[in-house]
Amino acid sequence: MDERKKMLLIINPKSGKGQIKNQLLNILDIFIKAGYRTEVHVTQQPSEAREVAAREGQDKDLVVCSGGDGTLNEVVSGLMELKVRPNLGYIPAGSTNDYGASLKIPKQMSAAARLAVEGRPCPVDVGRFCGRRYFVYVAGFGAFTEVSYLTSQDKKNLLGHQAYMLEGLKSLASIKEYPLVVESEGQTIEGNFIFGMVTNSISVGGFKALMDQDVSLNDGLFEVLLIRMPKTPLELSGIVSSLLLKDEKSELTYKFKTRFLRVVSKEPVDWVLDGEFGGSHQEVQIENLCRQIEIRKNTPPILQKKM
Secondary structure, eight states, X not given: OOOSEEEEEEEOTTSTTXXXXXXXXXXXXXXXXXXXXXXXXXXXXXXXXXXXXXXXXTTOSEEEEEEOHHHHHHHHHHHTTOSSOOEEEEEEOSSSOHHHHHTTOXXXXXXXXXXXXXXXXXXXXXXXXXXXXXXXXXXXXETTTTHHHHSOHHHHHHHTXXXXXXXXXXXXXGXXXXXXXXXXXXXXXXXXXXXXXXXXXXXXXXXSTTSOSOXXXXXXXXXXXXXXXXXXXXXXXXXXXXXXXXXXXXXTEEEEEESEEEEEEEEEEEEEETTEEEEXXXXXXXXXXXXXXXXXXXXXXXXXXXX
């Protein structure tokens, strides 16, 4: 009888520059030597990673995914369908890898693979979007958010962060404003907004300056950023300064933490979840599901309080 632990390895072969192909034998060697019997699934189409994680993850000791943030989103979404969830390992292989950076997972694939089998389980929050979809680190709308899912994978592989900038510049002249009512714990904000994001990450799109530095991935709270429509170049400059320079303030930006958010608009608004299209909605409810997934990472042991 095979007494080895069971692992499911889900790979998106198109993420990044497909470098997983050259690293796969080394990664499998690491897993085998760590005592795992590994089942490998290479995805061929969108949403496949979610289906495989939900169907095959139930009886596994560990699920590991290799891909970008979108692949991680699919795997986490699949695991959220399970009553008993295995630990999750992550080998970042995308063009941005915001969440991998937040977890301080090495960019070098073999190092990330070792961390997947040797690291400590760290519970992290998961976002629930409109009651039926999930996101790992960001749900957003407005200016530039469509860039992440409209930019082709080939262009992301070739240009990395520059792909987002090139595509984003094309839309500067057509920034749209959305009349919204935003409700969270203890406050309601109304106005015309050009951008909004709900995050659980220290960086978004590779930029750390957008978020505050006291971000925790398992405190049950999201960080929210909302930006009103600027009416003059001076107001636009003030917005940029407030985002990039911590000491600068702008009356057109809102930053706060919350467990719950409700956004209502008069017309459908396109949303993006972890870089993938999340649909068009007139009303959105976002909930923080605290400590739902345990991801293997480098983290010190939790010290027990003395009684």
